[in-house]
Amino acid sequence: MRAxxxxxxxxxxxxxxxxxxxxxxxxxxxxxxxxxxxxxxGSGGPEMSxxxxxxxxxxxxxxxxxxxxxxxxxxxxxxxxxxxxxKDLWVAVFQKQMDGLRTNHQGTYVLxxxxxxxxxxxxxxxxxxxxxxxxxxxxxxxxxxxxxxxGFQSLVTASVAALxxxxxxxxxxxxxxxxxxxxxxxxxxxxxxxxxCRLLSR
Amino acid sequence: MVHTSLDVVDEKISTMGKALVDQRELxxxxxxxxxDYKVYGYVTNSKVKFVMVVDSSNTALRDNEIRSMFRKLxxxxxxxxxxxxxxxxDRIQSRAFxxxxxxxxxxxx
Numbered sequence: 541m542r543a544x545x546x547x548x549x550x551x552x553x554x555x556x557x558x559x560x561x562x563x564x565x566x567x568x569x570x571x572x573x574x575x576x577x578x579x580x581x582g583s584g585g586p587e588m589s590x591x592x593x594x595x596x597x598x599x600x601x602x603x604x605x606x607x608x609x610x611x612x613x614x615x616x617x618x619x620x621x622x623x624x625x626x627k628d629l630w631v632a633v634f635q636k637q638m639d640g641l642r643t644n645h646q647g648t649y650v651l652x653x654x655x656x657x658x659x660x661x662x663x664x665x666x667x668x669x670x671x672x673x674x675x676x677x678x679x680x681x682x683x684x685x686x687x688x689x690x691g692f693q694s695l696v697t698a699s700v701a702a703l704x705x706x707x708x709x710x711x712x713x714x715x716x717x718x719x720x721x722x723x724x725x726x727x728x729x730x731x732x733x734x735x736x737c738r739l740l741s742r
Numbered sequence: 743m744v745h746t747s748l749d750v751v752d753e754k755i756s757t758m759g760k761a762l763v764d765q766r767e768l769x770x771x772x773x774x775x776x777x778d779y780k781v782y783g784y785v786t787n788s789k790v791k792f793v794m795v796v797d798s799s800n801t802a803l804r805d806n807e808i809r810s811m812f813r814k815l816x817x818x819x820x821x822x823x824x825x826x827x828x829x830x831x832d833r834i835q836s837r838a839f840x841x842x843x844x845x846x847x848x849x850x851x
Contacts, residue, residue, distance in 0.1 A: 602830055606823040609787035610816060689788045689830075 560635055560657070567658055567678060570596070575674045593674075594681035601685020608632055609690070621690050622649050629686055634658075659700070672700040784812040790819065796850075811846055818842045 574592045608628050615621050626638035630653075640652035658675050662668045676698035687694045784792040792815050794808065822828055822836045834840075 599826070603824040606786075606788050606790075607820045610820055612787060614785070615787055691789050 563633075564658065564661070567675070570678065571674050575677070591677050593677035594684070597678040597681025597683075598685035598688070599681075600678075601682040601687075602689045603685075604629060604632065604682070605686035605689030615690065618647075618692075619643070621687070621692065622651075624690075625683065625686060626651060629683075633682065669700055673698055676700070782808050782812070784816070786816060786819075792816070792819075807850075811850075814842060814846060 570593065574596070609615070609624060612624065612628070615624065622641060622643070626641050630636065630638045634657045636655075636657065638651050639654045640650070642650040642652075658679070659672060662671070662675075680696040680698050684694055684696045780796045782794040782796065784794075786792075792812055794811065796808075818839045819834075822834055822839050823830065825836065828834070828836070
């Protein structure tokens with residue numbers, strides 16, 4: 541961002557390298573500072589109350605959802621919006637595109653990222669699996685916020701199978717538990733991270 | 743009048759969606775002319791609608807100028823959205839936004 545109130549625009553590719561590292565450090569500190577574990581462990585699964593991290597991500601997502609599509613032609617349908625998320629939003633925030641997008645054409649979308657940049661610095665494999673969800677809360681909020689600006693109510697949940705990959709799923713069923721998500725996850729070929737994103741309404 | 747023009751905007755959006763023409767313009771053009779005023783519309787990807795009402799006696803305004811004015815409006819609105827002190831949905835109180843709008847109106851009159 542240039543100082544002095546000048547128009548903000550995406551800088552040239554070379555100068556973005558420092559941005560990624562700075563964002564990574566900031567995110568790490570945010571997680572350390574703001575993560576509050578779910579006070580009721582029996583509440584059952586990813587339908588948890590939004591944490592502070594998710595709210596921060598939500599607000600950022602709203603702003604990005606306003607700024608990034610500015611020069612893109614109007615979105616015609618849901619799939620355009622999801623493609624925008626996978627390509628433009630992901631490239632803007634993580635300097636890479638989402639690795640896979642699947643849908644059941646009924647409001648359920650699976651987005652797959654095989655090497656999520658915020659998890660790559662952690663050990664690959666299953667060693668830090670329990671810690672991974674903390675690092676996904678902000679991103680969940682980000683996606684939720686961007687979708688909200690673009691007119692969709694959604695529910696985003698995350699699950700990690702093996703670092704550093706993750707998936708995003710829009711789940712249509714209510715009350716999808718973490719256990720169920722991981723069971724579903726194991727049927728897919730690893731490594732990936734599951735991020736559940738349910739499009740509720742427009 | 744602005745409210746009726748919003749209905750026209752919605753109508754245009756819905757017809758655009760159904761038409762198979764690859765018309766992905768954000769700028770909706772002249773919505774409808776009345777005796778005293780012309781109304782122009784613009785819709786962003788986030789479904790935010792900008793409506794501009796112009797005095798009909800001001801015939802010097804060309805399409806390109808209207809487009810550029812909407813462009814500036816969109817850019818300023820994006821800046822307001824990115825302001826962390828602004829809550830989406832609140833009334834816009836940004837002085838920068840107000841001054842941009844005022845300068846644009848002065849330019850036209």
